[in-house]
Amino acid sequence: MTQPNLTDDSLASLADASLTDEAAEQPAKLGRKRDHTRDPEILDAALEVLAEVGYDGMTIDMVAARAKAGKATVYRRWASKAELVIDAVACMKKGDLDPTHLPDTGTLRGDLVSMIKPHSIEDGEKKLQIMGGLMSMLSRAPELAEAANAAIVEPRAAANRILMQRAIDRGEISAGCDIAALSLIAPSMAAYRVLILRTPVDRQFLISLIDGVVLPAVGLGNQPKDAA
Amino acid sequence: MTQPNLTDDSLASLADASLTDEAAEQPAKLGRKRDHTRDPEILDAALEVLAEVGYDGMTIDMVAARAKAGKATVYRRWASKAELVIDAVACMKKGDLDPTHLPDTGTLRGDLVSMIKPHSIEDGEKKLQIMGGLMSMLSRAPELAEAANAAIVEPRAAANRILMQRAIDRGEISAGCDIAALSLIAPSMAAYRVLILRTPVDRQFLISLIDGVVLPAVGLGNQPKDAA
DNA sequence: ACTATACGATACTGTGGAGTTCCGGATCTT
DNA sequence: AAGATCCGGAACTCCACAGTATCGTATAGT
Numbered sequence: 414m415t416q417p418n419l420t421d422d423s424l425a426s427l428a429d430a431s432l433t434d435e436a437a438e439q440p441a442k443l444g445r446k447r448d449h450t451r452d453p454e455i456l457d458a459a460l461e462v463l464a465e466v467g468y469d470g471m472t473i474d475m476v477a478a479r480a481k482a483g484k485a486t487v488y489r490r491w492a493s494k495a496e497l498v499i500d501a502v503a504c505m506k507k508g509d510l511d512p513t514h515l516p517d518t519g520t521l522r523g524d525l526v527s528m529i530k531p532h533s534i535e536d537g538e539k540k541l542q543i544m545g546g547l548m549s550m551l552s553r554a555p556e557l558a559e560a561a562n563a564a565i566v567e568p569r570a571a572a573n574r575i576l577m578q579r580a581i582d583r584g585e586i587s588a589g590c591d592i593a594a595l596s597l598i599a600p601s602m603a604a605y606r607v608l609i610l611r612t613p614v615d616r617q618f619l620i621s622l623i624d625g626v627v628l629p630a631v632g633l634g635n636q637p638k639d640a641a
Numbered sequence: 642m643t644q645p646n647l648t649d650d651s652l653a654s655l656a657d658a659s660l661t662d663e664a665a666e667q668p669a670k671l672g673r674k675r676d677h678t679r680d681p682e683i684l685d686a687a688l689e690v691l692a693e694v695g696y697d698g699m700t701i702d703m704v705a706a707r708a709k710a711g712k713a714t715v716y717r718r719w720a721s722k723a724e725l726v727i728d729a730v731a732c733m734k735k736g737d738l739d740p741t742h743l744p745d746t747g748t749l750r751g752d753l754v755s756m757i758k759p760h761s762i763e764d765g766e767k768k769l770q771i772m773g774g775l776m777s778m779l780s781r782a783p784e785l786a787e788a789a790n791a792a793i794v795e796p797r798a799a800a801n802r803i804l805m806q807r808a809i810d811r812g813e814i815s816a817g818c819d820i821a822a823l824s825l826i827a828p829s830m831a832a833y834r835v836l837i838l839r840t841p842v843d844r845q846f847l848i849s850l851i852d853g854v855v856l857p858a859v860g861l862g863n864q865p866k867d868a869a
Numbered sequence: 870a871c872t873a874t875a876c877g878a879t880a881c882t883g884t885g886g887a888g889t890t891c892c893g894g895a896t897c898t899t
Numbered sequence: 900a901a902g903a904t905c906c907g908g909a910a911c912t913c914c915a916c917a918g919t920a921t922c923g924t925a926t927a928g929t
Contacts, residue, residue, distance in 0.1 A: 444874025445926040451876095467777040469697035472916060483877040488918070544837060548776040549695040551839060558839040566837065587862075591853035594830075598854060601833035602825060609772060609794065609832065611779060611786040625819035626826060630858035634815075672904025673896040679906090700886060711907040716888065 447489070455480045455487060459501040464542035468498060468550045495550070499557060502547065505564045508536045510572050521580040521633065525623050528572065529616055538614055540565045541607040548608075566600045573599065577631065586631045598627050675717070683708045683715060687729040692770035696726060696778045723778070727785055730775065733792045736764045738800050749808040749861065753851050756800065757844055766842055768793045769835040776836075794828045801827065805859065814859045826855050 458479035462471045473494055477484045491497040509532060516527040544565050551558045573596035580586045599622055606612050628634070686707035690699045701722055705712045719725040737760060744755040772793050779786045801824035808814045827850055834840050856862070 442874095443928060444872075445876075445928095447875060465780075467780065469777055473918080474916085477877090481877085483879090484917095485878085485919085485921095486876065489875075494917070545776050545780075548773050548836065549697055551837075552695065552773075555839060558837065562837055566833075590857075591849070594849065594853045597830060597833065598826065601829045602822075604833055604837065605794075605825065605829035608776065608836075609779075609786065609790055611783060621819070621822065625822045626858055629818075629860065630854055632857065632862060634860060670904095671898060672902080673898095673906075675905065701888080702886080705907090709907080711909085712887095713889085713891095713908085714906065717905080722887070 451480070451482060451486065452490065453504070455482055455490070456497075456501040456504055458482075459497055460505060460543055463498065463501070463546040464539055465546075467546035467548075471498075471546070473497075495554070498547070498550065499554070499560070502543070502557065502561050502564055505540075505543075507564070507568050508540070509533060510568055512571065512575060515572055515575060517579070521576060521585055521631065522623065522628055524576045524579070525573075525627065526620065528576075529619050534614055534616065534619070537569065537603065538607055541604055544604070545608045566597075566604065569600045570596045573597075580631070586633060590631050595627065595630055598630065599623070602626070679708070679710060679714065680718065681732070683710055683718070684725075684729040684732055686710075687725055688733060688771055691726065691729070691774040692767055693774075695774035695776070699726075699774070701725075723782070726775070726778065727782070727788070730771070730785065730789050730792055733768075733771075735792070735796050736768070737761060738796055740799065740803060743800055743803060745807070749804060749813055749859065750851065750856055752804045752807070753801075753855065754848065756804075757847050762842055762844065762847070765797065765831065766835055769832055772832070773836045794825075794832065797828045798824045801825075808859070814861060818859050823855065823858055826858065827851070830854070 455476065459471070459476045462475045462479060466475075471494075473484055473487055476497070477487050480487075487497065491500060509530075510528075516524045518524050518527055544561055547557065547561050551561070574592050577586070577590065577592045577596060581588050581590065581592075599619070602622060603614055603619070606618065607614055683704065687699070687704045690703045690707060694703075699722075701712055701715055704725070705715050708715075715725065719728060738756075744752045746752050746755055772789055775785065775789050779789070802820050805814070805818065805820045805824060809816050809818065809820075827847070830850060831842055831847070834846065835842055
């Protein structure tokens with residue numbers, strides 16, 4: 414389910430577990446084959462447009478033009494605009510944060526700061542713009558809220574949880590910390606800044622978030638901080 | 642600017658300072674007068690619809706029907722859907738939080754907790770829904786972002802700033818606290834929960850936000866907490 | 870070679886909503 | 900009383916976009 418759909422079960426794909434595995438009547442493949450390398454190109458184009466103009470501002474022609482594809486090619490793969498977007502969100506790659514190799518500098522502050530990389534900032538900001546573009550859809554398709562959250566902010570929160578749990582394990586911070594809540598501080602405040610204040614997120618903002626909010630909240634009040 | 646506009650300068654009203662004060666040619670009032678008591682009714686209807694279906698889902702007919710008014714009556718007062726919405730946001734009443742009489746219980750936790758009232762929760766949640774409905778518009782009308790923020794989350798943040806400043810003044814928390822950032826913790830995390838997670842905000846969530854995040858962040862780790 | 874399908878491109882259809890106009894009736898000024 | 904403007908309501912025009920169909924071309928199986 415992290416790859417584009419081969420059929421048009423985008424909506425069901427959020428709940429179903431694919432009931433047409435191989436028993437799909439005789440495929441009777443005939444004629445030119447569908448070029449599935451275009452799927453991710455179209456989905457990426459959809460995400461770009463979504464981030465720029467939002468769901469209601471997005472047109473299928475925009476997406477097709479961005480992907481240098483025809484409109485019919487889009488509708489041959491997804492039954493509707495809504496399903497295209499749902500699939501695009503569901504297939505969105507998790508970005509560059511792989512839970513298996515997170516920074517490990519020995520201090521929570523070091524870990525958090527070293528997660529701030531130019532590419533990470535840019536990627537996070539675009540993902541938040543996508544979330545903003547999805548906003549009007551979330552009320553109509555509540556299950557999409559879960560999928561969008563899972564693809565956009567949960568990965569960041571999960572990384573924070575891991576780093577904080579490590580800090581607990583090494584005795585750096587108290588075991589009584591409400592990690593579930595504390596790991597959401599930075600994601601929510603960044604979302605607030607990008608989506609509501611419409612202010613760009615930069616390294617300095619993230620550093621002051623760490624030093625002014627997150628670290629105090631976990632009980633690391635005024636530790637010596639090496640130069641940024 | 643907290644009252645509905647008499648003319649159609651909604652867009653300019655965000656930046657301008659009314660350059661047609663009284664020199665508007667001869668008014669030559671003739672015929673039936675416009676019933677300005679309908680203005681706030683229409684604006685309130687617009688805010689309700691906005692909270693329910695968002696800007697793009699909202700139609701002028703919905704607003705007119707909700708306000709039991711004719712569509713022409715709406716267009717006689719606002720030149721376009723966009724100006725109606727902008728005016729509705731600009732005229733949105735600040736709710737029930739009046740900076741002149743905030744709670745003063747003697748402790749920061751007492752003050753924060755006593756700001757949690759059923760009406761306050763309901764009002765805040767509706768305001769956040771309005772913010773969500775405005776989302777798609779914020780990218781097109783950036784100055785609206787400022788107005789919406791000023792009407793919706795800034796009042797809460799301002800109240801938090803005052804309560805925290807008092808706590809500093811009485812020596813309860815450190816003077817080194819980054820109040821500007823800390824006062825935004827609860828508003829942003831509530832916004833994240835309502836707009837992205839689509840989970841209702843209840844008293845228990847707010848209490849655990851105060852005890853698990855805000856108070857630790859200001860250095861009040863594990864104070865004795867009276868029963869909620 | 871023949872057939873069936875995919876491709877990009879373009880034209881077409883249908884619908885919904887923004888904004889306008891008109892109606893009959895009410896309310897104001899002169 | 901008369902004219903002008905308001906009211907709620909409803910019909911109307913216009914346009915953008917979702918979705919479909921068609922075209923000429925490319926690529927697959929048989």
